[in-house]
Amino acid sequence: MVFVLDTNKCPLAPCHEAVARKLLKQGKAAIYKRYPFTIILKEIVDNFRPKTPYRLKIDHGSKHTGLAILRGQEVVWLGQLDHRTDIKDKL
Secondary structure: OEEEEOOOOOEEEEEOHHHHHHHHHHOOEEEEEOOOOEEEEOOOOHHHOOOOOEEEEEEOOOOEEEEEEEEOOEEEEEEEEEOOOOHHHHO
16 A cells, blocks of 8 residues: 655545556656655545544564554554664663
């Protein structure tokens, strides 16, 4: 999934990679950031408004923390934060 911003830099619903490529090729969007890959629309489009709310799920762990953005039951984005484990050794 590709993150999408409107002309005022407000977040919209993410779209599929093929839709993002099509918008970029037609000149209706431009690349805003490379990581995470985000496009910004050049004109107002209404079909990117989210129909269902998004949820952020966090799984706390001792060495890693897992992050997930969900829309209904569909996973939109996954991420993992690695915790520093060398602090005790460096004291």
